[in-house]
Structure formats: structure tokens, C-alpha cells
Amino acid sequence: MQRSTRLFLSLFGCVACASFATAAIARDAERAAALERARVEQVLVLSERTARMLGQLHDVPDLVFVHGAEEGR
Amino acid sequence: MARRQALTPGKAALLMLGVGTLALMGLPGFGPDAPPAGALAGVVLDPSGDTLSGVEVALFDGQTLELVELAKSDALGRFAFQHAPWNHHVFANPAASTGLVPRWELDRERSDPGVLELGLDAGTPTTITVTDEAGAVLPRAEVRVIDGHDDAVVARVMTDAAGRATVVLPDEYHLGVLAADENLAPHWIYAATPSSSELAVALEAGRWIEGRVVSSDGDPLAGLVVSAWNRSNGDWRWLGYDLARADGSFALLGTGATHLRALDPEQAVLPGAWNVDALEGPLELLLDPGEPLLMRIEGDSPASRVWVYDELRGLWSWGSATDAGGSLAVQTAERVTIHAEPLDGRGAALEESVTREPGAPLVLGKRE
Numbered sequence: 001m002q003r004s005t006r007l008f009l010s011l012f013g014c015v016a017c018a019s020f021a022t023a024a025i026a027r028d029a030e031r032a033a034a035l036e037r038a039r040v041e042q043v044l045v046l047s048e049r050t051a052r053m054l055g056q057l058h059d060v061p062d063l064v065f066v067h068g069a070e071e072g073r
Numbered sequence: 074m075a076r077r078q079a080l081t082p083g084k085a086a087l088l089m090l091g092v093g094t095l096a097l098m099g100l101p102g103f104g105p106d107a108p109p110a111g112a113l114a115g116v117v118l119d120p121s122g123d124t125l126s127g128v129e130v131a132l133f134d135g136q137t138l139e140l141v142e143l144a145k146s147d148a149l150g151r152f153a154f155q156h157a158p159w160n161h162h163v164f165a166n167p168a169a170s171t172g173l174v175p176r177w178e179l180d181r182e183r184s185d186p187g188v189l190e191l192g193l194d195a196g197t198p199t200t201i202t203v204t205d206e207a208g209a210v211l212p213r214a215e216v217r218v219i220d221g222h223d224d225a226v227v228a229r230v231m232t233d234a235a236g237r238a239t240v241v242l243p244d245e246y247h248l249g250v251l252a253a254d255e256n257l258a259p260h261w262i263y264a265a266t267p268s269s270s271e272l273a274v275a276l277e278a279g280r281w282i283e284g285r286v287v288s289s290d291g292d293p294l295a296g297l298v299v300s301a302w303n304r305s306n307g308d309w310r311w312l313g314y315d316l317a318r319a320d321g322s323f324a325l326l327g328t329g330a331t332h333l334r335a336l337d338p339e340q341a342v343l344p345g346a347w348n349v350d351a352l353e354g355p356l357e358l359l360l361d362p363g364e365p366l367l368m369r370i371e372g373d374s375p376a377s378r379v380w381v382y383d384e385l386r387g388l389w390s391w392g393s394a395t396d397a398g399g400s401l402a403v404q405t406a407e408r409v410t411i412h413a414e415p416l417d418g419r420g421a422a423l424e425e426s427v428t429r430e431p432g433a434p435l436v437l438g439k440r441e
Binding site for chain 1: 388
């Protein structure tokens with residue numbers, strides 16, 4: 001194999017390797033960001049329990065905040 | 074046999090002097106500083122640990138979530154409730170003018186020992202002005218504050234005629250603004266820290282998105298959480314959620330490029346996600362049943378909250394709790410990443426990519 005071919009293959013390998021690593025890092029970052037969103041979503045949904053109790057204390061009508069939900073949820 | 078001694082006037086005087094001295098020393102139940110009596114007693118403390126008077130304290134039934142009783146802390150910060158349901162929640166609600174953050178004590182039991190101490194932290198008083206997109210002020214909008222430390226709602230306040238509401242923000246908070254006009258989409262700010270004493274929120278007009286969540290057999294999936302996100306400009310902004318009714322139907326508001334997620338808190342079906350703009354006609358969100366996976370977390374703190382990531386769809390599940398021994402049965406896709414965090418907050422989270430194997434329980438966190 002010629003020296004130029006070996007050099008080309010080495011360079012190509014480096015670029016492919018770097019691209020692969022970059023894509024993997026981006027994938028991991030997106031997965032971590034998606035987990036944070038899932039966590040926040042769950043927190044906000046589960047906070048409804050304390051919201052319902054405070055609604056009695058502050059006399060806030062429940063139907064204001066639960067858009068589209070059936071009464072009494 | 075011991076002889077009973079007669080009570081002489083001198084002894085009686087000494088006895089009365091002793092009892093009087095004890096009462097003046099503040100023995101519980103005696104004297105001018107006798108604490109309020111009841112089935113459940115506690116004390117409210119300010120950030121420096123001093124007692125705080127005049128704070129409203131509310132007791133809620135742990136099962137029904139109904140308000141059971143209200144009390145107010147006395148001159149020495151003490152309060153008592155006459156009733157104490159076996160499971161209960163207690164909420165200390167200082168006036169906004171104190172600059173203190175209200176506080177919950179959740180999931181208490183009547184048998185919990187000791188006097189309940191409600192230590193309040195200082196917050197940042199903030200006035201929130203709510204308008205629509207055109208800048209018109211919105212009275213009777215709800216401003217809801219969630220304490221980022223325990224994820225409990227600590228304030229629900231309605232805006233006044235000028236569209237303003239003042240709340241005390243904890244040092245980590247989530248905030249929701251929800252209009253009385255049901256065609257205006259809620260606005261949520263999450264994982265924030267206070268940066269100013271004034272905050273302006275403009276609510277966008279939304280469009281109603283209605284549909285059903287169904288299994289692959291066409292059966293309605295009641296109780297699923299259907300959640301809406303706005304994905305405009307590369308950002309993700311949460312718009313709220315609805316719980317699917319018995320017939321699987323849901324309705325919520327979307328704005329911009331709306332993305333729906335359907336999640337099963339029981340993890341009996343796989344999560345799903347849809348770009349609403351790409352759908353036509355009545356929405357029928359079909360959820361894949363997946364296959365069962367039994368997992369067990371090992372280690373010092375096995376009881377964990379577990380999220381499952383579907384590698385093919387790029388979706389995280391609802392976070393479900395294992396049992397005390399760290400076991401959990403869920404439906405999953407074939408190639409998943411498991412993320413588990415100890416429920417007691419001790420120890421590190423673990424994350425592992427696995428390929429589900431039929432019938433084989435998955436053991437995670439096992440020490441080699």
C-alpha cells in the first residue's frame with residue numbers, strides 16, 4: 001500500500017472516529033436533556049395534590065387551573 | 074404499716090408554694106404560657122430558629138386531601154389541632170408580607186413522635202404581572218408557586234384587577250400562570266431561581282387539542298398522562314397536561330409547534346410522542362404494549378425511582394418507584410436505558426443500557 005493511501009486512510013479513520021464520538025456525545029446530551037424534561041413534567045403533574053389542598057385554603061376555583069379536566073379531579 | 078400523716082396548715086402552704094413555683098416555671102399545662110392543647114401540637118420557627126407568632130397553620134386529611142382544621146401560632150409560636158387524622162399533611166402559611174416561604178410537612182402519621190417543628194425559610198417577594206399577548210392585563214389569573222426543594226405547591230394566588238399578584242419565591246422554584254380564560258394557554262417557568270422583584274408573564278392564545286389514547290387493540294387507556302410541549306425555536310416549553318378519561322379522551326391547549334407525550338404512570342404501556350402538526354383528523358394516539366421486564370436494583374439503597382428510555386423512539390417513561398427491595402415490573406421496548414435514583418436520596422444514580430431478554434429478571438447495581 002502506498003504511503004499516500006495509508007495517510008489518507010489514517011486521516012479518514014480519525015475523521016470518522018471523531019464524527020462518531022461527536023454524534024455519541026450529542027445523543028447522550030439529548031438523552032440527558034430529555035430526562036430532565038421528563039422529570040420536570042412529572043414534578044408538575046404530581047404537584048397537583050398539594051395544589052388541590054391549597055385551593056381549599058386560598059379559595060381558588062379548581063376549574064381555573066385544570067384545563068380540560070373533568071370536575072373534581 | 075406506715076401511718077398516713079395529717080396535712081397540717083404548714084404543709085399545705087408549702088405544697089401550694091411548690092405548685093405555684095412550677096406553674097410560674099412554665100410546666101406544660103400550667104401557668105400563663107400553657108401551650109394550646111390538642112391531638113397534634115407544633116411550633117412555627119423563623120429562619121433564625123426563633124418562634125414565630127400569628128402564622129396560619131392548616132391540617133389536611135392525608136387520604137381525602139380535605140381541609141380538617143385551621144390554627145394560628147400563639148405568642149410563643151405554638152399551635153395545636155384538636156383533630157389529627159391518622160395520615161395527614163400540615164401547611165404553615167405565613168403572610169406574604171413576612172417574606173417567608175410557606176412550608177409543607179407531608180405524609181405525617183399521628184404516631185410520629187415529638188412536637189412538629191415548622192421552620193420557615195426566607196424567600197424573595199416578587200410581584201407578577203400577567204397580560205395577554207397584546208399587553209392587556211389579566212385579572213383573576215392564577216399564579217402558582219412550587220417549591221423546588223420538595224416539589225410541593227406553596228402558593229396559589231389570583232391576580233388583582235391590575236393583573237398583579239405578589240408571591241414569595243423560594244430560592245429554587247417552578248411557577249405556573251393559568252388564565253381564567255380557557256383559551257389562553259398556561260405558562261410555566263421551571264427550575265428557576267429568583268432574579269428580580271418584578272416578573273412579567275404574557276399568556277399566548279392556544280388551540281384546543283382533543284383526542285383519545287388507545288391500546289394497540291383499540292381499547293381506551295384511562296388514567297394516562299397526556300402532556301403538551303411547545304417546541305418552537307428549538308426550545309421546549311411545557312404547556313400542561315390532562316388525564317385520559319374512562320373512554321381514553323383528553324383535551325388540552327397547544328401553542329406553536331405542539332408536541333404531545335402520553336405516559337402511563339403504571340408503565341403498563343410504552344410512552345408515546347407525536348408532533349400534532351403532522352396529524353390529521355381526530356387524534357387517536359396508539360400506544361405500544363411493549364414486553365414485560367422485571368428488574369431489581371441492588372445496593373445499600375435499593376428502593377429507587379426508575380425511568381426507562383426507549384432507545385428506538387428516544388423517549389423516557391414516567392418515573393416509577395420500585396418496592397422497598399428494589400424490584401419493579403414494567404413494560405419496555407427491546408433496547409432500553411434504565412436510569413435509577415435512590416428514593417432516600419443517598420447514593421449515586423445508576424444508568425445502564427440493556428437489551429431485554431425474555432423471562433430473565435434484570436439485576437442492576439450489582440457489585441462485582
